[in-house]
Amino acid sequence: MTDVKARRWAIDLRPLRVTAYRRMWLGNAISFFGFQLTAVAVPVEMFDITDDSFWVGLLGVAGLVPLLIFGLWGGAVADAVDRRLLLIASSTLMWASTLGLLVQALLGAGSPHLLLGLVAVQSAAFAISSPTRQAIIPRLVGPDLVPAANTLGFTTTSGSAVVGPLAAGLIFATFGTETGLPIAYGVDALLFTVSFWATVRLPPVPPTGEHRSMGLRSVVDGIRYLTTTPVLLLSFAIDLIAMVLAMPRALFPEVAQERFGGGSAVGWLYSAIALGSLLGGLTSGWIGRVRRQGVALVAAVVGWGVAVGIAGLVHHLWLVVALLAAGGAADLVSGVYRQSILQTYAPDRLQGRLQGVFITVVAGGPRLGDLRVGAMAGAWGIPIAWAGGGFAAAALALVLVLAFPALLRYQVSSHHE
Incomplete structure (x- = not known):
């Protein structure tokens, strides 16, 4: 009986039986560790360079504008060409940008x-x-395993996001900023080779249907479908609210220095949310059995906002980390359901x-935040x-879905494509 209960809670590993997915999952998990080093190194x-959190916030703007343009256009291209080839090309560009960060750090450019x-x-x-x-x-694992595949992806990247920032904090505490920055960027560039290998080994993923356009009209068609689908539109809207109003990460370097004495504190702050996501993922066996995924998604977003809000009011590092971890667990649940609803609906x-619109919202929201x-x-x-942003996010998300209850009514069995 105990073993049965444990399996009901343990993470679902069935998607790993699919060889192509397994390779992609492994490559993403390893390369994401390196990416997290860069994610900490850049704001640090x-x-x-500037001694100003406003400049750290401007990094969000620098990331947002390309997301708005290339996220929407890239999604249209992904529907018109072999997705494997497109993934290889975009991964090459990402690799080149990481090498650029490494070179400017080695040269001591010091240019914001x-x-x-x-x-x-x-x-x-x-x-x-x-x-x-x-x-x-969805093409690799099939619709039945989509929630499990998403949970695996979120969980393993969360694990990398725990270890990565902690490793970054250790690097900076041990070597200082001048030496630590090239180390962080260099490790990221090296580990990205694993993800690139996994991408090259994917099978061809040619487009389906009659769509072949990559222009503005194609993008508009996708947006038109979204705006006429309340379930998807609301799931995007509450995530945008949560990330814009309740993402405090631009304050982590300043808070770590002023409240907690610097050193490895910045690593703990950057890893806390991912730590909660990792723990939530390891006990996520129940996620695939929930039918009222809309209600679960809303509850997770509200929980995220409240946890972040309380974390902004306390001054003990361990308690801030614990609260951000609780928010991270809620964020994993909301992320899995948002992605699964989109992929199956x-x-x-x-x-x-x-997916282009989705990544614009999911990745653009935190940058606006x-x-x-x-x-x-x-x-x-x-x-x-x-703190004010966290509480405002929870309240506004709840008000929105109560005013427009389509998401609250959504159930897995309520739609068949």
């Missing part, structure tokens, strides 16, 4: 504008590769375009910027 370098430019290039590559990769998953011929929280902290202080 920006704050070291160069840093913003390299982040923009990296974001453009990510905006194309991410929706393409997500649109491939929308037709394959639109998956690339809708970086700008918001950085600007508000400068004007009104950290507690209002951090």
Whole structure:
């Protein structure tokens, strides 16, 4: 009986039986560890150069603009060409941008504008590769295993996101910023080779249906479908609310230095959310059995906002980490359901375009959040910027879905494509 209960809670590993998915999952997990080193190193370098959290927030703008352009266009391309070939091309560009970060760190360029430019290039590559990769998953594993595959993906990347920032904090605490930055960027570039290998080994994923256009009309067709589908539109809207109002990460370098004495504290702050996601994923066997996924998604978004809000009011590092981890567990649940609803609700011929919109919202929201929280902290202080945003996100998301209850009514069996 105990073994049966344990299996009901343990993460579902069935998608790993699919060889192509297994390779992609492994490559993503390993390369994402390196990416997390860069994700910490870039804001640390920006704050070291400028001594201003507003400049750290501007990194969000540098990442957002390419996301808006290339996320939508890249999704249209993913519906018109072989998705494997597109993923190879975009991954090559991302690799080149990481090498650019390494070179500027080795040369000691110390230019915030160069840093913003390299982040923009990296974001453009990510905006194309991410929706393409997500649109491939249903073709590899089939609709029944989509929630399990998404949970595996979120969990393993969360594990990398725990270890990566902690490793970055250790690197900076041991070697200092000047030496630590090239180390972080170099490891990222090296580990990305694993993801690139996995991408090359994917089978061809040619387009389905009659769609072959890659222009503006194709993008508009995808957006039109989204705007006429309340379930998907609301799932995107509450995620945007959660990330813009309740993502405090642009404050982590300043908070780590001023409240917790610097050192490895910045690594703990950057890894806390992912730590909660990892723990949530390892106990996620129940996720695939939930039928009312809309209600579960809303509850997770509200839980995220409340946890982040409380974390912004406390001054003990361990408690901040624990609260951010609780928020991270809720974020994993919301992320799995958002992605699974999209992948099973929308037709394959639109998956690339809708995944492009999805990545624009999912990755663009936190970048807008970086700008918001950085600007508000400068004007009104950290507690209002951090805690106020968290509580506002929870309240606004709840008000929105109560006013438009289509998402609350959504169940897995309620739609058949």
